[in-house]
Amino acid sequence: MRQKKHWLLTLYGYLMLLLLLLPLVLVVVTSFGSQAAITFPIKGFTLKWYANILSQPDFVTGFKTSFAVAVTASFLAIVVGTPAVYALTRCGIHHANWFQTVFLSPTLIPEIVIGFALFQSLVIGIKLPLMPVLITGHFLLSVPYVIRMLTARLLLFDQTIEEASWLSGASKIKTFFRVVIPNISGTLLAIFIMCFINSFNNIPITLFLNGPSLTMLPTAILNYLQNNYDPTVSAVSVILMLLTGLMMWLMERMNGLTHVNEHLNQKGQN
Amino acid sequence: MQAMQVKHLSMSYENGKEVLTDINFSVNAGELVSILGPSGCGKTTTLRIIAGLQRQTSGNVAIDEQSIDSVPAFKRNMSMVFQNYALFPHLSVFENVAFGLKQRGIGKTAIRKRVAEILSLTELTDLANHRPHALSGGQQQRVSLARALVVNPTLLLLDEPLSNLDRALRLSLREEIRRLQQKLGITALFVTHDQEESFAISDRVIVMNGGHIEQIASAQIVYAHPATTFVAKFIGFENFFNVTRQETSNEYLSGETHLYMAEKTTKPVVRLCIRPENIRLDTSMDTDTQQNSLNGIICDKTYLGRTYRYVVATDHLGQIKVDSEEATHQLGDAVRLTLPSDKLIALAE
Incomplete structure (x- = not known):
């Protein structure tokens, strides 16, 4: 049932879209510019900035570490978050709402504060190496996503199916692994991708927890930008955009978010 | 032989609200018993406690005289057919039916043979490879039934299994459930709010209301001799008269009206009742004092399809509802009602 929209609304929609996409288009275009500084419009076409990425060791190792941290943190968040959500939605726990808020609380605290707090307490305080603290930070960043999205999915999953099992x-454990998990696997994958993208692109927490021994991609880009203003940064950004885009596409394909969105829509209507 | 007994079962929530009060009944081996009652009467809670999905506050459930209160749901060897089918969405029809056998550690070839057997019994063979979402409601419920029967349960529990289906399907699936239950000799407990459904399918009916049992009897007895006012109302008695008994044990007095019952009873009686279709409606205004006859004026008339529903205002017994095939009576007509003495039912409470 498609209603015909007013032309003004359509225009407004396209304008917003343009506003959102224009900066990205600029980045893409400038990454191909042949001049030594980022300029628009570009004078000549070249791919040398893309080649230059590989000659910057910070970008290469940064990518690898960021990737590893994002995968580990997202995975941990799902491993810890899934049983928590299951308990919150199924076990009739007292004060479930309160727990829900506690799990979501990292979103309420500015990320930069989380980064600083972790640095102060874990790195300075008990002298933990940077890597585990960094992973902890990104884990904290990811948990609320798991809680939020999985709660929506599990509330939608008919409990009588588990009873039938x-x-x-x-047993309840077997049911969890053979009936519940297979039915929410699409959502889990979508959540994983979401957490991954968030963690991979995160700066506020990462800023406090990297150092000479530990380079992360977003901070490497920041550092590079302070010393050079050439289109290599644009090229890196394009690659990051492609990666993120690819993951979003994968997530859509998995259909993992459809349920969640349906649930949120239903909630909104009630 | 009693396959399952429920003894002094009570259940209340933490806030003190009592859901079940002292429920006692048993189901014999191979018997289909239905629990009939309005929503909120505790019938589903009773079923869920028997299945082990909920805990009772006191009392116990026994299978073959053995208490099973400490046995978790997954070890009770019962199966349940749910109102909303509750099939495993990620498994095919075959895998859904095979699920329970797999949990019991049965070999692959034996599972294939047994599943094929039950699928052909329930006429689902052609759908074996379909996913549940590709099936209609009726087909899904047949799969659910096959999944429940395949494990040869000690007790088959059915929780309003037909309530989500349309009428024609409800009738055919009802017959199918009964046929399979009898053919396989399965002991079953069937929960429903539909009187016709419960009467048609079961050997015995348990009528529940407000967390307690009102009557346990065969469908015929419940229909003809409701034990309480609640049961009478629930199964279609619509005319109730508060009475006091006269010296002779079959004469009752309601206000100034004398009513006579065909049979004598020794139990205390507070109320008589009669179905609308059992009252005779005549135009002749005999003034003779024929037994159980009274005059009235028609004050409402509704077409019900097979019959007309007349509401007749009487002097001493208030408004009386009468179902008649006669279409000729009009609003305001003076009529004579006769309450046949053999159709009046005495109620003790």
């Missing part, structure tokens, strides 16, 4: 002879 128990009565069929599967």
Whole structure:
């Protein structure tokens, strides 16, 4: 049922889209510019900035570390978050709402504060190496996403299906792994990708927790930008955009968010 | 032989609200018993406690005289058919039906043979490879039934299994459930709010209301001899008269009206009742004092399809509802009602 929209609304929509996309288009275009500084419009076309990425060791190792940290933190967040959400939605825990708020609380605190607090307490305080603290920070960043999105999915998952499984002879643990997990795997993957993108692109927390021994991609880009203003940064950004885009596309393909969105829409209407 | 007994079952929530009060009944081996009652009467809670999905506050559930209160749901060897089917969305029809056998550690070839058997019994063979979402409601419920039967349960529990289906499907699936239950000799407990459904399918009916049992009897007895006012109302008695008994044990007095019952009873009686279709409606205004006859004026008339529903205002017994195939009576007509003495039912409470 598609209604015909007013032309003004359509125009407004396109304007907003333009506003959102224009900076990105600029980045893409400038990454191909042949001049030594980022300028627009570009004078000549070249791919040398893309080649230059590989000659910057900070970008290469930064990418690898960021990737590793993002994967580890997202994975941990799902491993810790999933049972928590299951308990919150299924076990009739007292004060479930309160717990929910606690799990979501990292979103309420400015990320830069989380970064600083972790640095102060774990790195300075008990002298932990940077890597585990960094992963902890990104883990904290990811947990609220897991809680939020998975709660929506599990509330939508009919509990009588689990009851049918128990009565069929599967214990609660078996039911969790053989019935619940297979049915929410799409959502889990979508959540993983979401957490990954967030963690991979994160600056506020990362800023406090990197150092000479530990280079992360976003901070490497920042550092590079302070000393050079050439289109290499644009080229790196384009690659990051492509990677993020690819993941979003994958997530759509998995259909993992459809349920969640449906649930949120229903909630909004009630 | 009693396959399952429920003894002094009570259940209340933490806030003190009592959901079940002293429920006692048993189901014999191979019998289909239904629990009939309005929503909120505790019938589903009773079923869920028997299945082990909920805990009772006191009392116990026993299978073959053995208490099973400490046995978790997944070890009770019961199966349940849910109102909303509750099939495993990620599994095919075959895998759904095979699920319970797999949990019991049965070998692959044995599972394939047994599943094929039950799928052909429930006429689902052609759908074996479909996912549940590709099936209609009726087909999904047949899969659910097959999944419940395949494990040869000690007790088959059915929780309003037909309530989500349209009428034609409800009737055919009802017959199918009964046919399979009898063919396989399965002991079953069927929960429903639909009187016709419960009467048609079961050997015995348990009528529940407000967390307690009102009557346990065969459908015929419940229909003809409701034990309480609640049961009478629930199964279609619409005319109730508060009475006091006269010296002779079959004469009752309601206000100034004398009513006579065909059979004598020794139990205390507070109320008589009669179904609308059992009252005779005549135009002849005999003034003779025929037994159980009274005059009235028609004050409402509704077409019900097979019959007309007349509401007749009487002097001493208030408004009386009468169902008649006669279309000729009009609003305001003076009529004579006869309450056949053998159709009046005495109620003790």
